[in-house]
Amino acid sequence: MTAPRAHRAAPDHTHPDHVPLLTALSALADPVRLRLVRELDGCADWERTCGSFDVPVGKAALSHHFATLRAAGLVEQRDAGPKRLNRLRRAEFDARFPGLLDLALRPDPQQPA
Amino acid sequence: MTAPRAHRAAPDHTHPDHVPLLTALSALADPVRLRLVRELDGCADWERTCGSFDVPVGKAALSHHFATLRAAGLVEQRDAGPKRLNRLRRAEFDARFPGLLDLALRPDPQQPA
DNA sequence: CCGAGTGTTCGACCAGAATCATACACTCAA
């Protein structure tokens, strides 16, 4: 009857509405996180697990980056078994910071990477 | 006849078009620089000298912040006697990063400062 | 009840950025 009880602590999210501008800018001003956001943008919601991203850092750092993205209101996470699925908060984040996400996702002419 | 020769090295600028996205975001993701940009926005071009800004840092740090802003294509400087006048590169920067400057200048509901 | 897979937490380390105090360079006016 009841939904499956969560034995694992749910990740703490911050809604974009409550995110300071400096936090949002800092979150995006990192090459690894920018790459995560961009890669996430190419996929459907709840499609990607944390470990499925092609970034040159270890598990620990990756986990930390996702925590930063959650705190900045950029990413939402949901537990699915042992994995954790991700979703880019496009609409909410864009409502709080109009145009910023578009800017981050647009290919950068000055960044050949 | 000739224009007054520059005895002082002219500050090195970077046009917004040549600024990587990460550089622009990092430049704005700092409380002091954000304040400089905002304060500069309230004034006419070439109106403010470097020392005329109300920020809680010493001269050296302030000079460094202006160098960062120049490198990010956000600010242009011109020598005027012993002083150095500043101008916010609104149009050029907005053309390169549409909406970003507006976002930085908009009052932040989550930042009571 | 294990064991593999996934992600987090902890501690430490390191690189880069921000800051300061000091010294320096330049410009203008007296």
Added chain:
DNA sequence: TTGAGTGTATGATTCTGGTCGAACACTCGG
């Protein structure tokens, strides 16, 4: 030519943030 005003450069210090390795927690399938 001197002095006040303005900004930069240098070196040292401090602090923040990104990173890793290892240990831990949780889930699911055998």
